[in-house]
Every structure is written in C-alpha cells, then in structure tokens.
Amino acid sequence: MLTRFRKTLVAAALAAGLLAIPLVLPQMAQAGSDACAPSRSDRLIPGEKLSPGQNIASLDGRYTFGLEFDGTVAIRTATGGALWKKGPYGAGSTLAVEDGSDLVVRDKAGVALWRTGIKSDCAAVVVLNDGRVVLAENTTELWSIPSTRAKRAAVVGWGAQPTPSACAPNLADRLVPGESLAVGQQISSPRGTYTLVLNVGGDLLIRTETGGSVWKKSGGPGARLNLTTSGDLQLVTAEGALVWHNSVSSSCATVAVQDDGRVVALSDGKVVWAIPTDRGVVAASPTPTPTAAPEPTPTTAPTPTPTPAPAPAPAPAPTTATPTPTPSATSGGSALPKPGTRDPVYYPFASSAPWNIAVGSAAQFESATAPRTADFLRETPVVNSTRWSIAVEIATNDDPLATVTNLNNGAVYKVRVPRDTEPTYGTDKHVGVIQPDGRTAWEFYKFTNVGTDRWTTTRAVQTDLTGDGMADGARASGISFYIGLIREKELAELSINHVLAIGLPDEVLKDGPVWPARTQDSNGKTAYSGNVPMGTMAAIPPNVNIDAMNLTPEGRALGHALQDYGALVLVRSGTASLFCEQSCNSVQAQAASTDFRQLYPLMRVITNNTATTPGGGGTPRQPALPSLAP
Numbered sequence: 001m002l003t004r005f006r007k008t009l010v011a012a013a014l015a016a017g018l019l020a021i022p023l024v025l026p027q028m029a030q031a032g033s034d035a036c037a038p039s040r041s042d043r044l045i046p047g048e049k050l051s052p053g054q055n056i057a058s059l060d061g062r063y064t065f066g067l068e069f070d071g072t073v074a075i076r077t078a079t080g081g082a083l084w085k086k087g088p089y090g091a092g093s094t095l096a097v098e099d100g101s102d103l104v105v106r107d108k109a110g111v112a113l114w115r116t117g118i119k120s121d122c123a124a125v126v127v128l129n130d131g132r133v134v135l136a137e138n139t140t141e142l143w144s145i146p147s148t149r150a151k152r153a154a155v156v157g158w159g160a161q162p163t164p165s166a167c168a169p170n171l172a173d174r175l176v177p178g179e180s181l182a183v184g185q186q187i188s189s190p191r192g193t194y195t196l197v198l199n200v201g202g203d204l205l206i207r208t209e210t211g212g213s214v215w216k217k218s219g220g221p222g223a224r225l226n227l228t229t230s231g232d233l234q235l236v237t238a239e240g241a242l243v244w245h246n247s248v249s250s251s252c253a254t255v256a257v258q259d260d261g262r263v264v265a266l267s268d269g270k271v272v273w274a275i276p277t278d279r280g281v282v283a284a285s286p287t288p289t290p291t292a293a294p295e296p297t298p299t300t301a302p303t304p305t306p307t308p309a310p311a312p313a314p315a316p317a318p319t320t321a322t323p324t325p326t327p328s329a330t331s332g333g334s335a336l337p338k339p340g341t342r343d344p345v346y347y348p349f350a351s352s353a354p355w356n357i358a359v360g361s362a363a364q365f366e367s368a369t370a371p372r373t374a375d376f377l378r379e380t381p382v383v384n385s386t387r388w389s390i391a392v393e394i395a396t397n398d399d400p401l402a403t404v405t406n407l408n409n410g411a412v413y414k415v416r417v418p419r420d421t422e423p424t425y426g427t428d429k430h431v432g433v434i435q436p437d438g439r440t441a442w443e444f445y446k447f448t449n450v451g452t453d454r455w456t457t458t459r460a461v462q463t464d465l466t467g468d469g470m471a472d473g474a475r476a477s478g479i480s481f482y483i484g485l486i487r488e489k490e491l492a493e494l495s496i497n498h499v500l501a502i503g504l505p506d507e508v509l510k511d512g513p514v515w516p517a518r519t520q521d522s523n524g525k526t527a528y529s530g531n532v533p534m535g536t537m538a539a540i541p542p543n544v545n546i547d548a549m550n551l552t553p554e555g556r557a558l559g560h561a562l563q564d565y566g567a568l569v570l571v572r573s574g575t576a577s578l579f580c581e582q583s584c585n586s587v588q589a590q591a592a593s594t595d596f597r598q599l600y601p602l603m604r605v606i607t608n609n610t611a612t613t614p615g616g617g618g619t620p621r622q623p624a625l626p627s628l629a630p
Contacts, residue, residue, distance in 0.1 A: 036122035044103075044125040049096030058127040065125070065133045067095040073105060073114075075133055075145070082586070083131050084146040086422060089113050097125055101135060101142070117419055117452035118143050126155050145420050146583070147393070174256035174266075175233075181225040184489055189257040196257050198225050199493060200346060204235050204244075206263055206275070214261050215276045217244045221341065221629070227255055231265065248273050341629040344465035345394060345438050346489045347497075348482050351625045353468040354516055354614040355483050355499040358564050363616025365541050365604040372605045375508045375531040376538055379576035381600035383486075383558075383593035387425040388573070390481055391582040392432040393418050399436075402453040404444070406460050413460060415442055423447050424582045430474060430481060439465045443474035443481050466628050470516065475501075477534050477570040478518030484570060486580040491588050494553050496561035497625060499537075503573030508532050515611050521572050532569060537609035539566030540602045542621070554588045555595025562599055564621045566606065576600060 036046060042059050044050065055066020055076075063083070065075050071089035074082050087093075092108025101123035104115040116135060123137045135143040136155040144151075173190055175181070186197035194214075195207045202223035206215040219225075222238025231253030234245040246255075250267040257263050265273040349356055366373040395416035402417040416435055423429035431447035434440070445459035461472045461480070469480035484501025508530035513520045517535030521527065524534070539562060540546070546559040558578075567578070578596060580589045608616045 042127050044095075044097050046097045046099075046101065046122060046124070049094050051094055052091060056125075056127055058129045058131075062129065063127055063131045065127045067093060067105075071105075071107075075127075075131065077131075084133075086114060097123070101137070103135060115452075116143050128155065143419065147418055147420050173258075174254045175225075175227040176254050177227055177229045177231065177252060179227055183221070183223060184492075186492075187257055189259045193259050194257050194261045196255075196263050197493075198223060200343060200489060202238075206257075206261060208261070215263075219243045227253075231267065233265065246273050246275075342626050343438070344628050345434055346487055347625070348441075348465040349469050349480075349498075350467060351627060353470075354611075355469065355565075355568070356497075356625050357614045358620035358622035359539050359542075359566050359606070359615040360613070360618035360620050362608070362613065362618030363539070364607045365539075366607060368604065370605065371531045372536065373538070373603075376504070376536070376576075376605055377601055377603065379504065379508065381576045381578075381593075381596045383578045383580055383589055383596055384573075385424075385580040385584045385589040386582055386586065388428065388577070389424045389579045389582060390430040390432055390485055391422060391424050392434065392482075392485070392487070393421045394434045395436055397436045400453045402455055404442075404455045404457055404460060406458065407456050408458050411460070413442075417453070417455065419453070421447075421449075422582075432482060434465070441465050441482060445474045470518075475571045476519065476521045476524075477513065477516075479516060479570065481570075484568060484579070486578065486584065486592075488581055488583045488585070491554060491557070491580060491584050491592065494557040496557055497565070497622065498561070499565045500561055500567040500578055501570040502538075502567040503571040503577040503579070504530075504532060504569055505574055506530075506572065508576075509534060509569070509572060515609075516568065517570065524572075532605070534569055536569045537566050537606045537615075538569075538603045539563060539606055540599065541604055544602055549598060551595045551598065552591040554591040555599070558592045558595060559599050562603060566609075566615065567603070 042056060044056060050056070050067045052067050052069045052071065055064040057064045063075060063077060065073075067073055068088070069091065070087070071091060071093035072085055072087040073089070073095055074086075075084040076082055087105070089105050090107055093113070094106050096104055096106070098104050099119075101118050101120035102115050103118070103125050105113050107113055118135050120135075120137050120142055123135045123142055126134050126136050128134060130151065132144050132146070132151065134141045134145075134155060139155050141155065173187055175187060181187070181196075181198045183198050183200050183202060186195050188195040193208070196204070197207055198204050198219070200221075202219040202221050204217045204219060204223070204225060208214065217235055219235045220237050220243075223243070224236055224238075226234045226236065228234060231248045231250035232245050233248065233255050235243045237243060246265060248265045248267075250265075250272065253265045253267045253272065255263060255265050262274045262276065264271045368374065368377070395418055397416070399416045399418045401414050404413045404415050404417070405411070406413075415433055417433050421431060421433070423431050427446070429444075429446045429448065431444045433442045433444070435442070441463045443459075443461040443463055444455075444457040446457055448456045450456055459474045461474050463469060463471070463473070463480045463482060465482065469483045471480075472478065473480040473483070475481045481501075484499055486496060486500065490496045506527045506529060509520075509524065509528040510531050510533045511520070511525050511528045513534040515535055517533070520534040540559065542563065544563065546556060546563055549556075549559065551559060571577075578592075580592065606616050
C-alpha cells in the first residue's frame with residue numbers, strides 16, 4: 001500500500017456533498033522499482049493510480065488533486081473549495097498515469113472516459129504550491145490545469161530534494177523573490193478586503209473590496225510587476241523600461257497585502273517599506289493561513305437550444321426581500337469616448353456595436369404592469385457560470401491544431417483547441433475558442449471530445465471579435481454568443497461595460513424575433529406562449545439609486561451594468577438567466593447571482609430599442625468605449 005496517498009479531507013468531502021463517514025484507504029497500484037521517476041507525496045508517476053477517496057497534495061499542503069467517491073476529479077483547497085473539477089464519472093472509477101505520461105480516468109469497467117492525450121517517455125502528475133496540477137517530465141511542464149491560473153511555482157526536479165523554491169512561504173497574499181504579476185493578475189489580503197492588482201490596462205492598483213482604489217501607478221498595456229531576488233519591487237513597461245520601484249534591498253524580502261490596505265515589504269518579519277505612505281497601521285504583518293471558501297453549488301437553469309430539449313426545473317423562489325430603491329437624479333452620460341484601448345479577446349466588438357452602446361436618455365421604459373414587463377419579471381433570476389453557460393478558451397500557437405467535425409453537415413474545421421477544454425455542465429455544451437491572432441473566435445454548440453485533438457459539434461460559427469457580432473452565432477437568436485457574456489476579468493475588476501444577454505423560458509417568450517435578434521428557437525412558433533419576443537431589451541430605469549442598495553461589490557457591478565447598458569433576450573432558458581463564462585470566480589459568480597434577485601424586479605422593458613436608436617437613443621449614459629487595440 002502506498003501510504004503517501006491521502007484520504008480525501010473531510011472538509012473536501014463535505015464540500016462535495018459526501019457523507020461524513022470513516023474513510024478506508026483502498027489498495028493502491030504500486031509502482032515498480034524500475035519506475036522512470038521518483039515517487040513523492042506531491043505526484044503520481046507512471047504506473048500509479050488513485051481510487052475513489054484518494055488524493056495527492058502540494059508540498060505546502062494547501063492544495064490536493066484527487067478522485068472523489070462519485071468519480072469527480074478535482075483540485076481542492078485545504079478547506080474544500082474547488083479550483084477545478086471534471087466529472088463525476090461514477091463510483092469505482094480510477095485515475096492513473098498510463099503509457100509513460102497520459103493521465104486517464106477509467107470507469108469501473110475499465111473504459112477510458114477522459115484523458116490528457118499527452119505523449120512523453122516519462123511524465124509525472126504534480127500538484128504545485130500555486131494550485132496548478134501539471135504533467136511534467138522532470139522540470140519541464142507539458143500540460144497544466146486550471147488553464148487560467150497564473151504560474152507562480154515550479155516543479156521540483158527528479159533529482160532535487162522537495163524543498164521550498166523560494167526563501168519564504170508562497171502564500172496567496174504575497175509575492176516572494178523571483179515572482180511577478182502579469183496584467184490581469186493579483187494578490188489579496190488574508191480576509192480579501194484589499195487587493196494589489198495589475199489590471200489589463202497596465203495600472204497597478206491597491207483596490208478595496210467595493211472596487212475603489214487607495215493607490216495607483218500606471219505601467220501601460222503589457223506592463224509587469226516583478227519582485228527581484230534582491231527584494232526590489234519593480235513596475236516595468238511591456239518593453240522592459242522601469243516605471244516605478246520601491247528601492248528595497250534585502251536578500252529575502254517578500255511583498256504582502258495587509259487587511260489595513262497597505263502593501264508592505266517584509267524582511268525577517270519586519271516591515272521595511274509600505275504604501276500608501278499616509279495610511280495608518282491597523283493590521284499586523286500578515287502570517288495568514290489560507291481560508292479559501294468552498295465552491296458554492298450554483299442554481300441551475302438551462303441555456304436554450306436551437307432544437308427542442310427538456311429543461312430542468314426552475315430554481316427555488318428567492319427568500320430575500322427586495323429592497324425599495326432610493327431614487328436618484330441620474331442623468332445621461334457623455335458621448336465622448338473613454339481613454340485607452342481594449343483587447344478584443346476580453347472586451348470584444350467594435351465601440352459602435354449595439355451591445356457596446358449604453359442606454360440613452362431617450363429610452364422609453366414600460367411600467368411594471370405592462371404585458372411585456374410583467375411577463376419578463378415572472379421568473380426566478382439566476383446567473384449561470386459552471387452550469388448551462390459558455391466555456392471560453394484562449395488558444396495559443398502552442399496548442400494543437402484540432403479537427404472539429406460538424407455532425408449536421410459534415411464540414412471539417414482545423415482549429416487550435418487547448419487540450420484541457422471542458423464545456424459547462426448541461427446538454428448545450430457551448431464552447432468558444434479564441435484563436436492566437438486575438439480576433440478570430442469560434443463558437444460551438446454540443447462540443448464533444450471524441451479523441452486526442454478530435455471534436456464534434458452540431459453548430460460551428462466563426463466570429464470576428466473586432467466586428468459587430470451580428471453576422472451569425474451559435475445561440476438561438478442568431479447573433480454571436482460572445483455578445484452579453486460576462487467575462488472572468490470583468491467580474492474580477494467589478495466593471496461590466498456592455499449589454500448583458502438574458503435567457504427566458506417558453507412561457508415568457510413570444511413568437512417573432514425583434515431587432516437585434518435574427519432568429520429564434522426552431523420550435524418557437526408552437527412552444528412560445530408569452531409576450532416577450534427574442535431580442536427584447538430591458539434595463540433598470542435611471543431613477544433607481546444602485547449604490548443605495550444592500551449589494552455585494554459583484555452585485556453593485558451587475559446593477560450598474562443592467563442600468564447603464566441593459567440586457568437583451570438572446571436565448572431560451574429554464575428561468576431568467578444571465579451568463580458568466582465558465583472560468584468566472586465561483587464565489588463572485590454566486591454573489592452576483594444572489595444579488596440579481598434584488599435587481600431583477602427593478603428591470604423594465606425598453607420599447608424603442610431599434611437599429612437606428614440602440615438603447616433607446618439620445619445621450620448614452622456612459623461614454624463610448626475605447627477603440628480596439630490594433
């Protein structure tokens with residue numbers, strides 16, 4: 001028996017919905033003495049496998065990778081929160097490294113249900129201190145999950161001792177010498193009240209949990225924040241020019257975010273530098289134990305399909321009361337564009353596209369009792385992310401050129417698709433894959449892996465992310481499914497600056513799409529029975545004071561988006577559903593979903609949203625978005 005394999009932690013078992021019963025460690029497949037790599041507690045080597053209830057752990061003990069009793073493969077934090085999951089594949093499944101390098105899940109009959117497809121002479125599966133699980137041959141990484149997680153740790157080589165890779169503990173609230181932040185990455189204080197973030201525009205910010213900032217330096221697009229081995233924290237441009245640094249010199253200085261809002265440099269446990277300089281000390285130098293919350297189970301509602309499909313039951317009615325919003329004298333904004341540029345990978349479509357134009361001062365709102373609005377508001381609101389939503393993958397030139405076959409017409413496409421691509425839960429299996437050029441994006445429906453670098457789909461659409469998204473799409477409304485999708489970066493930055501897509505069920509939808517929808521579900525003529533056509537726009541009227549409501553930061557960002565840009569009915573679903581991409585932070589997505597219950601009853605249908613008056617016309621509530629980066 002390989003005693004280095006651990007039982008599933010009780011916290012993780014409870015988080016996964018398992019019974020808290022005594023766990024018995026099953027017999028493990030023992031690697032032979034001629035194994036091509038050394039056996040260690042942080043890895044699986046060729047010939048080893050995990051049975052249900054077993055896992056391996058990172059060297060610092062903060063992350064585990066294992067097979068749960070229902071056959072789910074998961075990366076979990078020490079408190080049971082899930083960073084990544086696949087399955088469930090059923091009781092009796094196994095997880096093993098086969099054929100020298102391929103990580104494979106087999107059911108109890110031995111049938112392979114999932115695999116990485118990696119080919120190598122000798123690769124181990126290693127859990128790293130940054131929460132990633134990698135397939136590595138010695139120190140060379142061949143594959144990594146989650147694909148969106150920043151690389152902040154390295155594999156300990158075959159011949160090396162498993163000692164820390166830095167002179168200080170690598171905790172979630174700090175950088176250690178040799179680490180860096182790229183645009184879109186951040187570190188947070190132990191309680192999450194403050195974050196040091198390098199946003200996509202290259203601004204280095206100390207941000208509050210409500211989205212405000214207490215300190216800022218600008219490095220420009222493509223900037224990077226580096227902590228040198230000598231302890232100097234440096235903000236450099238994309239070209240490598242030094243913009244700002246803290247001038248600290250120490251053989252082992254870490255930079256940490258504290259719960260008092262300061263970012264400090266620590267040497268031998270003492271603060272040797274801090275920003276902002278005018279901020280009082282109300283928190284001790286951090287020595288935190290990670291306290292990641294377990295991943296919530298989102299309320300499910302199906303995304304509509306172009307053909308009839310049974311929908312799951314709507315989510316239970318909310319138990320929170322809807323507050324009475326305080327009116328405010330909110331006026332229309334300026335039509336002048338915001339400064340800067342946008343990356344279409346994360347903020348798609350032209351500034352002139354209808355979804356990027358804010359609600360106008362001439363927008364005409366229905367009353368709450370008007371037939372369309374009354375029908376629109378009759379459902380239970382949710383925000384879908386890991387279930388019944390859209391998975392978006394960003395491919396690089398290092399990703400394989402996969403073969404995608406359209407089962408409906410036999411067309412075959414060559415598309416770069418990351419090997420760890422995984423559709424969201426549900427039968428729709430919507431997947432978007434953005435190509436390395438940063439502007440070409442594919443949209444797939446019922447995207448299914450049928451072998452290494454081989455996929456099938458029943459609908460494939462190629463979209464130009466620098467256009468308007470109107471040409472076609474893999475949603476029932478006939479326009480791009482990137483339209484209205486809340487992206488991971490937007491939710492992390494608490495700034496959603498575009499129209500949102502909303503789905504409604506058959507009993508609310510009405511036959512006959514209206515602009516900007518081009519089509520509707522194929523059975524809509526007989527299935528729809530309500531008063532709201534596909535393409536209808538709704539928003540929160542301008543007299544509602546979003547900031548006066550009792551909302552989380554995520555709910556506030558969602559509320560401003562629904563007021564400033566509104567939502568378009570673009571898809572059929574089991575209840576009133578907004579959509580956040582699969583990689584959205586699960587805790588943030590749940591917060592937005594909970595607060596949507598307060599915001600949804602405030603929405604009203606806009607009666608004059610047309611091709612000539614998008615958002616109702618007049619002066620937009622927000623300036624035009626920045627132009628797209630060339």
